[in-house]
Amino acid sequence: MDNVPSNTMDTDELHAILEEAGLSPYQADAYETLLELGSASASEIATTSGVPQPRIYDVLRALEDDGYVTTYNRDRLYAQANDPSEALSGLRGAIKRYETAIGEIEARYQESEVDEGDVSLVRRFRTVFEHSREVIKTADDHIQLAATPDQFRKLQTELQAAHERGVHIQLSLHVPPDNNLPLDKSEFEGICTEVRRRDLRGPFLLLVDRHQACYSTHNQLSDEYGVLVDDYITAYVFHWYYITRLWEVYDTIYDGHNEQLPYSYVEITDCIRAVEPLLNNNAIITGRIEGEFVRTGRESDLSGQFVDVEYTGSRTDEAPASLLELAAEARLRFETDDDSYTVGGRGAHTEDVAGKRFIIEQIDDPAGDG
Known part of the structure; x- marks a missing residue:
């Protein structure tokens, strides 16, 4: 007994x-x-x-x-x-099927509570985070990530694979102001294009190709919720929030950009900041712009010369344009052997081309030896 x-x-x-x-x-x-x-x-x-x-x-x-x-x-x-x-x-097989069904029920329960077209509201941070892994795998050009060091480490494998595909990766890393950076900067190599340290705590936010967004408050002091977006116009709201609140005002702690030509940009605002001072000094700048033709939606890959920049903000000095000055309309004028084009950023609708990647291949000073 x-x-x-x-x-x-x-x-x-x-x-x-x-x-x-x-x-x-x-x-x-x-x-x-x-x-x-x-x-x-x-x-x-x-x-x-x-x-x-x-x-x-x-x-x-x-x-x-x-x-x-x-x-x-x-x-x-x-x-x-x-x-x-x-x-x-047979009984063990039935138990396994029950366990599988329970796991599936729990997984589906964590998914969309409210689903309106391409925007979903979910209950838990874990759902947002696991969805982020899958979204990163789809990235072609640009990833913007606001995360903690621990969250970054958990996504390193997916981010490294994206970086190896040529994806431009910006990381806004939250580290409290009194804390030392818990990562060696070598951990960013081969994974991030640029990293900025952010003192203020904020949400978890992932943006991929300015079209998909994964957002979560992940606040232990209040109810968690998350938003999953697969829509350019809605994702743009999160992109602007990322740039203004989580990126622009913070210092760079790691820069993985090329130190020598060619220079590559995924944001038209960054490209304008780079080429405008050179154009003001009468430099000849040649390169490529990848994107799509606005009227037809066909892919474009233009080779030629950056000849001018245009934006609605007014200039008061010779310093590169600020984000505020570029906040409304901003475009490049680009000339090929055959034609001249106006180029906007992703989502452009009044320009000839919506640019996704801007590549400066050569800079020549006419007053020099070329």
Whole structure:
């Protein structure tokens, strides 16, 4: 008796579970009896279990077919219970299916609570974070991430793969002002294009190609919620929030940009800041612009010369344009051998080309030796 666990299941409950596993009521009765007797004749099993004598033979053979018992003949038919490790494979299979179903139910419960087109409201940060892993895998050009060091580490594998595909990755890293940076800067190499340290705590935010966004408050002092976006116009709101509140005002702690030509930009504002001072000094700047033609949606890959910049903000000095000055309309004028184009950023609709990547390949000073 000392070996009997204190939480022993009663007979009625065991009987119900066996029926759920696929046994008939008579089969469950006979099997429970054999578990108690070990081995017994068919007639003894029928008498003890209450299974009618005319049915006991069919019941035992069905249990044998399912692996629960073994029958054998002496002067009459006998049966004995098989080792549970072999006999209960069907029951264990049912348990595994239940566990799988429970996991699926929990996973689906964490997904969209409110789904309106391409914007979903979800309950938990974990849902947002795991979705972020998948979204990063789809990135073609640009990733903007606001995260803690621990969150960054958990996404390093996906981010590194994206960086190796040529994706431009900006990381706004939250580290409290009195804390030392808990990462060696070498950990950013091969993963990030640029990292800025942010003292103020903020949300988790991932933006991919200015089209997809994963946002979560992840605030332990209040209810968590998250937003998943797959829509350019809605994602742009999060992009502007990222630039103004999580990026522009903070200092760079790691810069992985090329120190030598070619220079590559994924934001037209960054490209304008780079080329405008050079154009003011009459430099000749040649390169490429990848994007799509606004009117047709066809992909474009233009090679030529950056000849001018235009934006609505007014200039008061020779310093590069500020984000505020570039906040409204901002465009480049780009000339190829065949034509001249106006180029805007992603989502441009009044320009000839919506640019996704701006590449400066050569800078020549006309007053010099070229």
